[in-house]
Amino acid sequence: MKIIPGLWLGLWVLMALWATACAQVFPTVQAPDLPTSVPTEVEQIAELPPTETPVEEPAVVDPTSEPTATKIAEVPTEIPPSETPMPTQTSEESPGDTTPLGSPELHATDPSTVNLASGEVQLVEFFAFW
Amino acid sequence: MAPIVHGLEAKYNSQINFVYLDIDDANTQRFKEALDYIYQPHIFLLDENGNIIQQWVGYVSLTELETVLVSAIQ
Secondary structure, eight states: OOOOHHHHHHHHHHHHHHHHHHHHHSOOOOOOOOOSOOOOHHHHHHHSOOOOOOOOOOOOOOTTSOOOOOOOOOOOOSOOOOSSOOOOOOOSSOTTTOOOSSOSSOOOOOGGGOOSSOSSOEEEEEEOOO | OOOSOHHHHHHHTTTSEEEEEETTOGGGHHHHHHHTOOSSSEEEEEOTTSOEEEEEESOOOHHHHHHHHHHHHO
């Protein structure tokens, strides 16, 4: 295949002009200065101070010695009474004004403690929780 | 149904012994038989010897109950 040398020259000129035009339109961005020396992993490891790993010696237990009794601190089971008195329910109403029906504290009397002839007046109510 | 006399208990517990028997508790059966319990709520006012002074079956007003209680302890 025979190529005309003038055509090659023309193509080179066009390419040069096009490259120049592109360089003006898109100015080059200068890259920030990068560190020239990157520490290698080997260097970092080399800079670490040598660590000493203490070797624990196994405890020698004398089989003839009796185990020592460890005293367990006694925990007080009683809760000290709080110094702040419990709030007492006070009502400005006289007790004879209203007597509420029922009570939020629903409870049944233990039948084993009930004696119909108790020696005092009794009010016995049969009820159900449902 | 909850006991309806708790309010009276708070007022008269020093003079009257209040007893609440759960009808679903099998241990209350002997009291049901002794007092001829019908259905709940069934309230009995008993004297010192266990004799029935008065009884109420079903709803009873607190005023009526209190009136009888006061007369019983006087």
